[in-house]
Amino acid sequence: MKFALFMNMERFSPANSMQDVMAHMRTMAVMADEGGFETLWTAEHHTIESTISPNPLQVLVRLAQHTDRIRLGTAALVAPFWNPIRLAxxxxxxxxxxxxxxEFGIARGAYPYEFDRMTGGTTPREGTHFMREILPAVLKLWSGDYAHNGHYWRFPLATSVPKPLQKPHPPLWxxxxxxxxxxxxVGIGANILSTPLSAPVAEIGVLAERFRxxxxxxxxxxRPKFMMQRRTCIYDRSQDWEKAVSYIVDHGRYFENLMQNSGTVTNGFPEAVPFKTMADHGKYDPPAIRDNLVFGTPDEVIPKIxxxxxxxxxxxxxxxxxNLPFELxxxxxxxxxxxxxxxxxxxxxxxxxxPPAAGGA
Structure with missing residues (x-):
């Protein structure tokens, strides 16, 4: 099994400068590169200071200037926010x-808050249909001249300029x-990006069975590759778990605001909504987070992984x-x-x- 790092640039207060935020991400990328991680992933988000990445491709180009070996992936580009020619x-x-x-990763999108502003009312659920139309179109644009007459996009004969460096194209996720x-x-030959979110450990098996x-x-x-992302925090002493978990509990109040459109966003900063207004606040029970997510000392997280x-x-x-502090x-x-x-x-x-097992012809 290989290891990867998922990061976004994030600010939860205007007091945090973009210069510091960018420097922090660069530091982490260099550490991951030197430490032997296979891939660094970053997402696409808009109008939200807590996830700053209006174009993850730009972020990856910058990080490429400071790293040597680590693969650089989009997890993920949001299909309804793009034109096929521009994306290709x-x-x-x-x-x-x-x-x-x-590493070219694409998704349907998640936050209703973003969809309301980026697509004029299209829902994340409909984003699935955008994804299934745009990815085959991008592949054809990468291979040569192609005209498209689909449900969401139409254009005459065109091609991608430039064509990808990797042949026939970057790995698809x-x-x-x-x-x-x-x-x-799997049917189109793509690898899988998945996450159990904050669900119990049994969800890992559920997703793995869907993959199989x-x-x-x-x-x-x-057989494609199967990546699974889980929020992680490693600390030196077992008794430090409550402080570490408190950050993800607090972050949940921002996340649920964006997922449920249940609060306000002021100048890009989401309001931390009260727990009692959250649709499923039970999933933020601190002991459950400690046990379900990859939180613990090194000895505690090894069996989890x-x-x-x-x-x-x-x-x-x-x-x-x-919203995990940079030092953590x-x-x-x-x-x-x-x-x-x-x-x-x-x-x-x-x-x-x-040695190989005995037996055989």
Whole structure:
């Protein structure tokens, strides 16, 4: 199993400067690159200071200037917010400017607050249909001249300029949670981005089963990669858990505002809505968060991550963007690199060195 890092630039107060926010993300990217992470992922969001990334392709180009090996992925571009020609060209240029390190991830979108402002009332649910139309169009634009006459977009003969550096194109990833999205993504040859969100550990198995079912339904396709992201915080002492969990509990009040349109947003800063107004505030129970998410000391999180490995996850992704103070993000990443990753690397070396099982013809 490989490891990845998910980050957004985020501000929860005008007192936090964009210069500091950008510097923090650059520092984390360099640490992940030097520490042996496979991929750094960042999302697309608009009009929200708590998730600053109006064009993640620009963010990845900047991070490419400060890193050498780590893959750079969009998790994810929001299909209804793009034109196919623009998306194909900008992504292809990003692939060149990152030296062929782009991982192209796309999604239907999530926040109703954003959809109300970006699409004139289209819902995230309808975003699925945008995604299923735009991704095949982008692939055809990357391959040559193509005219499109679809439900959401129409244009005469055109092509992507430039074409991607990677051939035939950057690796494709689709954000998926429902069975239909898993099946569609695997059927077109895309890898899977998924997350159990704040659900209990059993949700890992549910998502893994959807992945296995989709793969079995498409034997004509090579098995794609399966990435799963979970919010993570690693600390030195077990008794530090309450302070660490408090940050994600507080962050939930901003997140639910944007998901449910249940509060106000002033000059880009979401209001932290009261817990009693949240549709499912029980999922923010502190002990449940500690147990379900990847929170703990290095010794405590290793068996948690082994659950993902056993479920067939190819890439476990640390989610660190939930108003976690920068010093705790740094400490989490440092402890993960120095005390968690070596455990899995040692097991991988042991498996590689073991003799093959007896038997066979």
């Amino acid at each position: 060209g900008e992504a292809a240029l990003c692939d060149h400017l990152t030296g062929g390190r782009l 689709v954000a998926a949670r429902d069975p239909g999205s898993f099946d569609w993504a 079912t989709a793969c079995a339904a498409h034997p004509e396709r090579l 082994e659950v993902y490995e056993a479920a067939g996850v190819d890439q476990f992704c640390l989610g660190l963007s939930f 993000q740094i400490r989490t990443l440092r402890l993960f690199i120095e005390e968690v990753m070596p455990h899995f690397a040692a097991r991988e070396r042991a498996v590689a060195a073991s």
